[in-house]
Structures are given as C-alpha cells and as structure tokens.
Amino acid sequence: QVQLVESGGGSVQAGGSLRLSCAASGVTYSRTCMGWFRQAPGKEREGVAIIYTGDDSTVYADSVKGRFTISQGNSKNTVYLQMNSLKPEDTAMYYCAARWAAGGGYCYPRLSRSDFGYWGQGTQVTVSA
Numbered sequence: 114q115v116q117l118v119e120s121g122g123g124s125v126q127a128g129g130s131l132r133l134s135c136a137a138s139g140v141t142y143s144r145t146c147m148g149w150f151r152q153a154p155g156k157e158r159e160g161v162a163i164i165y166t167g168d169d170s171t172v173y174a175d176s177v178k179g180r181f182t183i184s185q186g187n188s189k190n191t192v193y194l195q196m197n198s199l200k201p202e203d204t205a206m207y208y209c210a211a212r213w214a215a216g217g218g219y220c221y222p223r224l225s226r227s228d229f230g231y232w233g234q235g236t237q238v239t240v241s242a
Contacts, residue, residue: 115139115231117209122236130197131238135209137190137231142217143167147192148183150226151205151238158208160224164192172222177203199240209233 121133137147148163162183164171171183182195190211196203210229214220 115211117211117231117233119207119209119233119236122207122238124239124241125199127200127240127242129199129240130195131199132196133194133207133209133236133238134186135192135194135233136188137209137211140190140211140213142213143189144217144220145190145211145213146220146222146228147185147190147209147211148222149194149207150210150224150229151203151207152235153205156205158226160226161207162194163210163222163224165220165222166190166192167219170222172224174224196238199238201240201242203238204240205238206235207238208235 144167149161152158162173164183166185180198211231212229
C-alpha cells in the first residue's frame with residue numbers, strides 16, 4: 114500500500130523560510146515523479162514543483178521560481194521542498210503527490226494534477242505579512 118507522509122509545515126512571517134519533507138512508502142520503483150501541490154481556501158489545487166528522481170529534472174510553477182527548490186533525499190522516494198522568501202500568498206495546504214511510469218521507466222515531470230494518483234494528507238503553511 115502506497116503512503117505519502119508530509120512534514121515541515123508551520124507558520125512564518127513574510128520573508129522567512131520553511132522546508133517540507135515527503136516520504137513515500139510502499140513504492141516499488143526508485144524512479145518516480147514526486148512533488149508538491151498546494152490549495153488555498155476557495156481556490157483550486159495547483160502544482161508547485163515536481164522532480165523526476167531518476168535524473169533530478171524538475172519543473173516549477175512560475176510563482177515560486179527562484180524562491181522554492183525541490184530536491185530528493187538520500188532515502189529512496191523522499192523529497193524536500195525548500196521554501197525561501199515566503200509571501201502571504203504562499204499560504205495554503207501543501208500536498209505531496211507521487212506517480213511513476215509503467216515498469217518504473219521515465220516519468221516526465223509536469224504540474225498536472227490529473228497525472229497523480231497518490232497523495233499525502235497535506236501540511237499547512239501559513240505566511241503572515
């Protein structure tokens with residue numbers, strides 16, 4: 114059974130930093146697309162950053178480029194999201210998501226919510242002005 118567990122959310126003032134972690138268990142393949150989506154109250158869930166763990170290729174939402182960095186950990190199927198220069202508009206529930214290609218082959222990293230079948234429970238990030 115696949116499970117994604119997030120941690121690292123919290124409250125911070127504008128300009129501050131947070132680091133989110135996501136650990137996936139029950140995944141057969143070591144090469145996966147994993148990353149983060151977020152959902153603010155009254156808004157749709159949007160893609161933030163995705164990484165393909167096979168070659169570290171990444172994709173970011175325009176709104177976070179230059180401020181957020183996604184990376185994979187030394188442990189299999191663990192990813193991090195380093196968030197710097199946080200803004201009040203970054204306030205949202207952040208969800209970890211994972212997917213993989215059939216047979217564990219190449220997985221193109223993209224910010225399409227419909228691509229992802231596995232989700233974590235979410236971790237809240239609140240940025241105050």
